[in-house]
Amino acid sequence: MIFHRTSIPPKWQSTYEDFLCQVEKQIALVAGWLITVILVIYQVNQNQRGIDGNIHIIETLLRAPVMLVALFTLFVHYTKKPQVDPGLLLRVIALSVMGLSLSLFVAHALYSPDTLYQMSNVLMIGFFGVSMLSVRGLEQWWTLFVLPLMLFFAALVIVDLEFKQLLPFLFDPLVMIFVGMVVSCSLSQLRRSEFLTRQQLKSLALTDQLTGLLNRHAIHTSLEQLVTRYARHGHPFSLILGDLDKFKRVNDSYGHNVGDEVLIETANRLQDHVRAGDIVCRWGGEELLVVLPDTELDSALAVAEKLRCAVGETPMTAAGHSIKQTISFGVTCYHDGEHIDTTIMRADSALYLAKEGGRNRAASVEPGAGAPDSIPATL
Numbered sequence: 001m002i003f004h005r006t007s008i009p010p011k012w013q014s015t016y017e018d019f020l021c022q023v024e025k026q027i028a029l030v031a032g033w034l035i036t037v038i039l040v041i042y043q044v045n046q047n048q049r050g051i052d053g054n055i056h057i058i059e060t061l062l063r064a065p066v067m068l069v070a071l072f073t074l075f076v077h078y079t080k081k082p083q084v085d086p087g088l089l090l091r092v093i094a095l096s097v098m099g100l101s102l103s104l105f106v107a108h109a110l111y112s113p114d115t116l117y118q119m120s121n122v123l124m125i126g127f128f129g130v131s132m133l134s135v136r137g138l139e140q141w142w143t144l145f146v147l148p149l150m151l152f153f154a155a156l157v158i159v160d161l162e163f164k165q166l167l168p169f170l171f172d173p174l175v176m177i178f179v180g181m182v183v184s185c186s187l188s189q190l191r192r193s194e195f196l197t198r199q200q201l202k203s204l205a206l207t208d209q210l211t212g213l214l215n216r217h218a219i220h221t222s223l224e225q226l227v228t229r230y231a232r233h234g235h236p237f238s239l240i241l242g243d244l245d246k247f248k249r250v251n252d253s254y255g256h257n258v259g260d261e262v263l264i265e266t267a268n269r270l271q272d273h274v275r276a277g278d279i280v281c282r283w284g285g286e287e288l289l290v291v292l293p294d295t296e297l298d299s300a301l302a303v304a305e306k307l308r309c310a311v312g313e314t315p316m317t318a319a320g321h322s323i324k325q326t327i328s329f330g331v332t333c334y335h336d337g338e339h340i341d342t343t344i345m346r347a348d349s350a351l352y353l354a355k356e357g358g359r360n361r362a363a364s365v366e367p368g369a370g371a372p373d374s375i376p377a378t379l
């Protein structure tokens with residue numbers, strides 16, 4: 001359906017805005033070049049047509065502002081200065097093209113009526129071109145066409161031009177507005193669908209399908225950003241690596257499906273007990289990684305203890321079974337200048353200590369420290 005609008009979920013709205021901005025930038029660049037080339041060709045052609053002096057000057061004067069807008073667009077694109085909202089730039093280009101084609105029509109109706117058929121073609125091209133600049137579909141289409149057309153009809157009345165006589169020349173251009181509207185809405189719908197498909201694929205590639213958590217690949221990007229942030233601003237961050245205790249027994253006793261449910265419930269409990277800015281991811285198998293931005297080791301250890309209780313204190317219900325599943329955690333914090341893999345290996349060593357220490361506990365390893373701290377289970 002042409003006028004059916006695929007809605008963008010709120011979580012992707014701001015990414016969609018960025019995507020539209022990119023599209024607007026590209027279209028503004030193409031429009032800038034096209035208008036510049038077309039206006040130069042028209043100007044040269046006009047000089048050779050040897051048309052009446054008055055209309056010659058009027059045409060040149062009317063083209064000048066559009067040419068300036070087109071050159072300004074190219075200047076903004078290639079120098080990145082000044083910073084102009086590409087949506088606004090497109091609107092200015094569209095309105096200037098509308099202004100040019102409509103005022104050329106009025107000028108020819110006044111001074112050179114024999115050339116009105118040519119002007120009718122100019123209007124058609126102008127209307128179609130402006131429709132293509134309407135990246136956001138119908139909502140922009142109204143603002144781009146309605147206001148200029150109202151001014152145009154007001155101008156016809158003011159300069160006392162017979163509307164009835166002009167109507168045959170205006171019929172095709174007005175039909176072109178409808179054609180442009182259909183094409184523009186279809187393109188806008190295509191862009192939305194393309195954006196949604198791309199986002200869904202991206203999200204599929206970054207999400208663990210069982211738990212809905214981010215996967216190992218996705219977390220690497222976040223970790224690299226945190227390392228950069230540490231290097232620039234010294235903001236600390238910590239890692240908590242968790243591993244379900246004796247999880248093989250759950251699978252062996254109740255089956256893999258029940259094991260899956262336990263894994264999902266564990267992931268949910270971890271998610272429910274961390275702050276909004278913290279990230280929980282499935283590191284692999286029955287291992288889960290929690291990343292805590294702006295958190296020193298001591299606080300991270302306290303968080304791990306809270307998470308341990310959240311998982312282990314209340315039994316989980318899966319397929320009618322009540323299962324008491326505990327978890328062990330290895331905690332560490334990032335140390336200046338080290339590779340993130342070193343931090344992860346340290347969290348793994350801490351996890352090993354927690355397992356060695358009897359499971360259902362959180363152990364930590366400080367960067368460069370010999371002896372690990374360990375929080376024994378209180379259960």
Ligand SMILES: Nc1nc2c(ncn2[C@@H]2O[C@H](COP(=O)(O)OP(=O)(O)OP(=O)(O)O)[C@@H](O)[C@H]2O)c(=O)[nH]1
Binds near residue numbers: 251256
């Ligand atoms: N149901 C289910 N099981 C998984 C999944 N990923 C890994 N496992 C199981 O997790 C179990 C991990 O077993 P082990 O590495 O021996 O460790 P454990 O039994 O948890 O014992 P400790 O870690 O030493 O406390 C294996 O049986 C895996 O098959 C999964 O996605 N779903």
